[in-house]
Amino acid sequence: MxxxxxxxxxxxxxxxxxxxxxxxxxxxxxxxxxxxxxxxxxxxxxxxxAPGGSDDRVAILDIDEASLKAVGRWPWSRDTMSALMNQLFDRYGVAAVGFDVVFAEPDTSSGLDALRRLARRDLAGNREFQAAFGRLAPRLDFDARFAQSLAGRPVSLGYYFLPQGYGTERTGTLPAPALPADAFAPLRPGLPAPTGYGANLAAFQRAAEGAGFFNMRADPDGTARRMPLLSPFGAGYYLALAPSTLRVAFGGDAVRAGVERESLLGRAFRTPWIEVGGIRVPLSGDGSVYVPYRAGAPFPYVSAAQVLAGKVAPAQLENRIVLVGSTAPGLADLRVTPFSNAFPGVEIHAHLIAGMLDGTTRSTPxxxxxxxxxxxxxxxxxxxxxxxxxxxxxxxxxxxxxxxxxxxxxxxxxxxxxxxPMAAPMLAVFxxxxxxxxxxxxxxxxxxxxxxRLFGQYVPPELADEMSRDPGHYTMEGQSRDMTVLFSDIRGFTNFSEKLPPTELAEVLNAYLSTMTRIVQEQRGTIDKYIGDAIMAFWNAPVDLADHATRAVATALAMQAALPQLNREFAARGWPELKIGIGVNTGRMSVGNMGSEFRMSYTVMGDAVNLGSRLEGITKQYGVGILVTQPTVDADPVHAFMKVDVVRVKGKETPVAIYEPLGPMATLAEAVREDAAAFAAAFAAYQKQDWDAAEAALRALNRRAPRALYDIYLERIAHFRTQPPPAGWDGVFVYTTK
Incomplete structure (x- = not known):
């Protein structure tokens, strides 16, 4: 309970x-x-x-510290901005310009307003002044000149929205909405509508081909991972600076939008998307995308003062989309990103433009x-x-x-x-x-x-640990189960032991038995006992293992595979080489706590156990390392086997088919498959007493890869040619010794 x-x-x-x-x-x-x-x-x-490398499609025009020293403090006169625009388009042939700044106030640096007041008042009757003023006014109207420099060119101005809670002020003139309010019908992305904005002067907005907001969106930890590509306001949706700049770069075509419908597991889902310049971009439900940041410094930063002076190499700007921003102290819009804690905000727009061009923006479906x-x-x-x-x-x-x-x-x-996002499921699992x-x-x-207390003295500790999770499932009482047993023995151990002093012999056995025991336990086998140099192990008791035959065969193969490394270590210490034989059999066995009142052992008994022991003894007769029986082959769908013989072992009247395991079927070499098929054909001819065909096949096999197994059958064939088997011979070889 x-x-x-x-x-x-x-x-x-x-x-x-x-x-x-x-x-x-x-x-x-x-x-x-x-x-x-x-x-x-x-x-x-x-x-x-994140990919690395440089990008030759986007450049950043930097109002850096050097530019402020050369031109003057920001904001610069619109006359200077006009000159900058003319340089960019006329001299350097840029593809488009996007401003990560806003021009919200008139430029009064030329003194035009003062001259206008004089013309209207004090010098209203002065013809010479009026004539001079008429000639100078167009040149001194820096705002008009800047608007003229924007007109007819692929330029996207920048502006900002005021999020909810940041006031309702509205300055400047917004562009026309890029999309109508029903653009995503019947799905309306869950976008928070702003309550105000700070936009450009009306003259600039009328002259420019587009404009986009440059608001950043930070996650709760303050990191800019996502950017909204559009925002609702009033009667429509407005584009962000990156897609707006991309739109004007591709000719200023109208933005398209819609909803992609898909069904998953019987549920209908809708994904909003926008299409800018022929590039379709899927959006998250809030209208944002993840910024596809690139590693390193993919976009060149070009000093604005150098552009004004014409000192920049044309290749740095030609045919590029140029974003105007600042890294100067006091002006720089620095953001936290996954790559840096002081990342220029203008470069985020650059990464976004490059990602839209490459189709590498990401969204949450x-x-x-x-x-x-x-x-x-x-x-x-x-x-x-x-x-x-x-x-x-x-x-x-x-x-x-x-x-x-x-x-x-x-x-x-x-x-x-x-x-x-999969961290929550991962943390739930962890x-x-x-x-x-x-x-x-x-x-x-x-x-x-x-x-x-019950099993600790009979089974390996690792199985006792597993059994401890459900003690009621296990019992020491005898029971009959389908199991697989393995016997292994060192060949010629008597001669082997005579060559070493007792202390070294103990070291050899300890190293050998430790290696082999580890392999058995890796396949969840139970070490029954050590009999000198011999190992007896079994599977499917006390722990249930449906694949006990597969595990036993895998153990036998791993034991043989471990010998070369072990022998190299032995050779380095001057110890003789080891060779082992292994027998594996599957069948009905009795398992339980057996023995006397003086000593008990958790072990297996039965005819199937005895047969496994006999198999180990006859491996050396065939020159193979492992022999298994037909029941083991039938119970193991993982490994490939080659039929070696059909025998009667001592004490058994029923013939037993014996096999050599070749390895996992999935990774078996083609040459091994071919040799196994050739031997199967030779063995079939041998059992039919077609001595010529069998001998020819065996000799061909011996030429490719000599084996004692082939020689044994060649000797039998030579014997049967002189002393044919009796009539009704069933092809079974009889062993009269253990």
Missing amino acids: RRVSSRLVQAGLSALLVMLVAAHVAGAIDIAPLQRAEAWLYDAWLKRT PWARDARLLAVLVLGTLLTLVLLRVGPIVGLLATVALLALLLAAYAAAWSKSWVV GLYGLNTAYGFFAATRSKRQIT
């Missing part, structure tokens, strides 16, 4: 954790650490996948929340059930597997230009493992002590 109650408490705590994370994902509650984890995962993946919620609930429930049934090691493997699955899903979504491991450690201590 206590155990049941403990499991219920463990399950209840796990369910509570899953529901808390699910509530966060669903938006019912906000768990700040999960938000930070999502941001960390995004930043880490972005840095891992509308089904992301459902997918995350499903992942938390399904994987959380699945892992809870697993952790309630298995120990911390298997639980850790399951946890790692689920984390890898979630990470793979994150990467797959990323490759599709989707950002599907948290469940930590919770259950901590709880299980204390709850299992008592059970482990109990099971250790």
